Amino acid sequence: EKGGYATFMEKEIHDQPHAVADTLLGRTDADGRLVLDEMSISEEQLKAVDRITIVACGTAAYAGMVAKYAIEHWTRIPVEVALAHEFRYCDPIVNERTLVVSISQSGETMDTLMAVKHARELGAITVSVCNTHGSTIPRESDAVLYTHAGPEIAVASTKAFLAQITACYVLGLYLAQLRGGSFADDAQSVMKELAQVPGKIETLLGRMDRVKEIAGFMADTRSVLFLGRHVGYPVAMEGALKLKELAYIHAEGFAAGELKHGPIALIEPGQPVFVVVPSPTSEHGLHGKVVSNIQEIRARGARTLVIAEEGDEAVEPFADEVIRVPATSPLLAPLLTVVPLQVFALWLSTAKGLDVDQPRNLAKSVTVE
Numbered sequence: 001e002k003g004g005y006a007t008f009m010e011k012e013i014h015d016q017p018h019a020v021a022d023t024l025l026g027r028t029d030a031d032g033r034l035v036l037d038e039m040s041i042s043e044e045q046l047k048a049v050d051r052i053t054i055v056a057c058g059t060a061a062y063a064g065m066v067a068k069y070a071i072e073h074w075t076r077i078p079v080e081v082a083l084a085h086e087f088r089y090c091d092p093i094v095n096e097r098t099l100v101v102s103i104s105q106s107g108e109t110m111d112t113l114m115a116v117k118h119a120r121e122l123g124a125i126t127v128s129v130c131n132t133h134g135s136t137i138p139r140e141s142d143a144v145l146y147t148h149a150g151p152e153i154a155v156a157s158t159k160a161f162l163a164q165i166t167a168c169y170v171l172g173l174y175l176a177q178l179r180g181g182s183f184a185d186d187a188q189s190v191m192k193e194l195a196q197v198p199g200k201i202e203t204l205l206g207r208m209d210r211v212k213e214i215a216g217f218m219a220d221t222r223s224v225l226f227l228g229r230h231v232g233y234p235v236a237m238e239g240a241l242k243l244k245e246l247a248y249i250h251a252e253g254f255a256a257g258e259l260k261h262g263p264i265a266l267i268e269p270g271q272p273v274f275v276v277v278p279s280p281t282s283e284h285g286l287h288g289k290v291v292s293n294i295q296e297i298r299a300r301g302a303r304t305l306v307i308a309e310e311g312d313e314a315v316e317p318f319a320d321e322v323i324r325v326p327a328t329s330p331l332l333a334p335l336l337t338v339v340p341l342q343v344f345a346l347w348l349s350t351a352k353g354l355d356v357d358q359p360r361n362l363a364k365s366v367t368v369e
């Protein structure tokens with residue numbers, strides 16, 4: 001059942017190319033246009049949407065943060081990400097033109113369910129991005145977009161995260177196509193690029209030996225920091241969450257731009273810092289800015305573990321380790337850059353002799369508020 005792997009988590013990390021490919025399957029027609037047969041909401045209603053609120057918890061909320069960048073870019077509809085347990089209590093601004101997208105692997109997370117119910121009471125249109133057929137949240141929603149990651153057994157979420165991000169891309173591209181804005185014509189080319197991603201994840205998984213080795217030497221580490229920018233920012237937070245859950249190590253993810261506003265004070269000689277570097281093709285010169293951040297922390301003694309695109313030579317002088325990911329367009333990069341962070345957490349937990357699949361104090365689905 002673990003497919004020859006020692007743990008479900010390792011198996012599920014290796015399932016990820018399929019999780020992405022299967023979530024894309026059947027969502028385009030012969031011409032490459034997006035079709036969402038399961039979207040049981042009228043096109044008129046979807047065209048009238050003027051605001052999107054994503055509600056989710058934990059890893060699913062980080063998928064939502066990635067989705068925000070992509071959906072806003074493609075549709076120009078404002079997207080807000082709310083932690084589901086905060087949403088209900090913050091007098092949310094929601095009406096019949098608001099699309100409330102919940103993201104949940106289990107479909108049973110009580111906080112997320114209550115947020116969806118609250119949104120419906122306020123008149124919102126609700127769509128559930130969910131991995132579990134017949135679960136409660138899809139039943140309580142107007143429509144469902146299933147992620148096809150297959151059952152996720154390990155408590156820490158991996159393949160469901162990639163499938164959630166993929167489904168949100170599909171939703172964003174569908175809305176862009178439907179509304180016919182300036183981006184509508186590009187939706188098909190993004191879908192083509194997305195179709196290449198599973199093969200790239202496979203390639204990446206084939207090069208994780210060094211990450212395993214690095215983790216194996218870090219069993220005594222007490223703190224690890226993660227930096228990222230733009231879509232790399234939620235990836236950094238997800239990397240930190242995996243490490244907290246699995247290795248019980250203090251870990252924090254920051255937006256790299258925040259560094260000089262405080263967190264840089266944490267840097268002392270030997271402090272390990274993962275840096276998720278944006279693609280050199282990113283807009284607004286973000287790549288160069290993050291390379292400068294690596295330089296700044298390195299000068300203060302940080303041990304820099306850099307995740308960078310193949311061929312990005314600019315990071316070399318300041319990196320203690322470079323982990324290479326295949327190139328893709330900047331908005332799609334999280335499907336690749338998060339993988340080494342999952343692998344790192346898996347092997348650090350293993351190096352500490354901990355239970356990878358059943359970390360202490362956690363349950364697979366949190367059905368109480």
Ligand code: F6R
Binds near residue numbers: 059107108156365366
């Ligand atoms: C992290 C993790 C949790 C879940 C969160 C939401 O590895 O598994 O943070 O992502 O509890 O769960 P679902 O997606 O089932 O609503």
